Amino acid sequence: MPAASSNRKLAILLASVAALGGLLFGYDTAVISGAVGAIDHNFIAPRHLSETAANTLSGWTVSSALFGCILGSLVAGRCGDWLGRRNGMMVSAILFFISALGSSMPEIGFAPVGQVGPEALAPFICYRILGGVAIGLASTLCPLYIAEISPPQSRGWLVALQQMAIVTGIFITYFVNWGIASQGSHFWVITTGWRYMLASMTLPATLFFVLLFLVPDTPRWLVMKGRRDEARGVLARLGTPDVARTVEEIAISYEEQAENQARLNAFGWPVVVIGVLIGMFQQFVGINAVMYYAPLMFQNMGAAGNNAFLASILLGGVNFVSTVGVLFVIDRVGRKPLLLFGSCLMTVAMLALGIFFTLQYQGAAMILAILVYMFAFAVSWGPVAWVLMAEMFPNSIKGKAMPIAVASSWIANLFVSVTFKILDGDSILNRTFHHGFAYLLYAVISLGTVWFVIRFVPETKGLRLEAIEEIWRGEVSPQSSEVNAREAAGAI
Template sequence: MRLTLVAALGGLLFGYDTAVISGAVGSIDTVFIDPLHLSETWRNTLSGLTVSSALFGCVLGSVIAGGIADRYGRRTGLIVAAILFLLSAIGTAVPEAGLQPLGSTGLPALIAFNLYRLLCGAGIGVASMLSPLYIAEIAPKERRGQLVSLYQMAIVVGIVTVYFVNWLIARGGDAAWLDHIGWRLMLGSESLPAMLFLALLAGVPDTPRWLMLRGREAEALRVLQRVAGAVQAPQILSEIGASLKATAAPRLLGYGWTVILVGLALSVFQQLVGINAVLYYAPLMFRNLGAGSDSALLQTVVIGAANMLSTLIAIYAVDHLGRKPLLIVGAAAMALPMLLLGYLFSVHSQGGAALFCVLVYIVGFAMSWGPVVWVMLSEIFPGAIRGKAMAVVVAAQWITNLAVSWSFKVLDGNSFLNQWLNHGFAYYLYGLMSVLAGLFVWRCVPETAGHSLESIQGLWTRGGPRAAAPPAARAHDWA
């Protein structure tokens, strides 16, 4: 459990880094962009790119994470992520350091700020791949789903924590103080959890599966004895060794296209259902429905609370009910409220019905596609290609995230669509994607609950997912 909590800190920093910029957006515009005296279009474009610049780094980080994980180890990759988090926290707090006198504004400092945000995104990309991978490779099969789900909970906790930190900092002075000092404290505050993450990683081992991949059998046995006990450790070591010998060359397509396509589809659908558009633009959505600014922000807080509580449900249910049922039920729980929300927009309906739809949607996502997809991605790939495959599918996830986040503003602001559906088109689209996601899981995704990582590998070598034995038939397997 201790090793899981340490690795899950990567998820907390993921959430913290993603949301910390929200409290500093106004100050960043004032300090860096307004002095450039741009036209309204270019000002908004540059502001949007600055806020979302970390997403480009996320794609880069997830791409390089696979090579780092396979060559240098899962633990080393997490250390790299912690260092990137730390450097980005310090750099974004004082981006002009080394270029201009402290307190300087303008283009050089803005360029440096965006470069540091790219580092931040790279850290998120590395951690988003390696934290669930590390947990899956170190956890017993009976609790693997729960423990990997803690990663998603850590992301939510990181988001809620930084909202609270930003609120406390903002209370420290007026708007002028916030533009001068406050935004720096917000962005620099991430250095504290980053240093804690880096310090704790010094005391954790690498995973036994990576150690076996590198031929370090004695070290792998010691780690297994530590996490599984002296009695089970030799049997588990033998199973890992046998699974690694199943393919002569650990090529990405060594097990065929099917497993890669399943992983890609899970990653892409997790974003196409629209979760980040809903979370990023919830205040705008409620204002479009007629709510005032204060009411919109309050409703957003309610959404955050629902997200956290529903993730707790997933942590309990993922190993008891299985991955596949949760994903199918969750898809239905997202599709219906999104389709209804699109209708409410199209008929200019206001009031509590819209908030209810969003809450049901958030509950559906948080108890299923949020945590369960990370569980599935960390366990469906055979050990010999797990690092490479996760790098590909997580990069695809970040690219889709970026596309959905950008396209929402385009769809929501399109005058033709708004004359037709009054801001409702995007929500109809997310509802349709949720339906397709559920159908895909029903037809194409195997159940992995109760299987060891080594037995899951057999799903792709003995006739595909439909050849899977039920979990009870593999009760002797561990992790």
């Protein structure tokens, strides 16, 4: 086997193992959609709250994991620097397992399973928050690991494997939820079946944990810890052309990091603010209102029972296939063109969906609109935002800036997830918009991202991670084909 082919396969293998953290991220994101009815039936309805209070509590319960995501992403940088990228991912795998088991049986430890009513809501939320911490760790450390072991010329699509794994997890979960829901009546699902849905995540969590024993840590972390010989070994296995030069460049970048420990704005505040806004806009376009509440959304469209779960599978299929497609073009087309294309198409799709709901139209065009929206997100803001957050920050501030950007994404996610349930269930709004108000709002935000991308987002295609800082210093234009060609030919 040619050495170059062997090195390429190793990079893909390491990236694929790390991307399993993304699969768990997606699995956890989607699995809760099958339990929304059970949460309302078992934990919310017995409390006899007002409409607004019930919708707020239900929205908080469904999205409570996002609070943990914020915490996890904020500590991920320190965790990754202290324990290592690989060991940090192992911690997330353990937390995924505990969360899955605990949220499926929140009574564990203080009462027999199934014999506690709404009082089990508090431990359920705690387990979901713990799972959120796992997602926060994985959503920061997994793309960081992939970015740090990937060659520049293929870093975009390898980091995009994280998003590929996320949508794979979502797609698999829709099938799992549908399969479990098919085993009994609707009453069985909301009383018992939901437990199997949540517990099913223990299987991929165990696989992720075991496979992480087989991968090395990244050269950049090894250099940071003074383990240069190990770093040289990993770089050599990955086929880096000039190992000695690459190790020296990494060492210099971390020396700058030590000098700038207290200076998050070492390259100016724009780099940090743009990274934060990329994370926030990824969520403000409404994607997780769709992901978390897919069955509810399709029920609002007129689908009933298992048909809503089947429609969710169709949505997950479009997400999956579209994300596969973007892997082949992200390093050719670049980051900005994909973002602009997705923003424009999402604006049209969400506007159409909001109008259809408002006019109380029920038909194939509604399904088409949401599928077009999913396609647009899957080829743009879904993978590209993660790629940019993993590669746009200079090494000297990456440990601080990337967790902040990822945390901002989770904060926006939490806001969207909680407010969607309130907006969608508000009887006053629904008298006029008939469940369409939220989608019209997301259309306006999607339109705003077009201006943001044109004006502020840099093109980082083909640049080495150590060269990214030149963009923020104003020393080089990332659009320069000469620079991209030169850097793509260089080392990791």
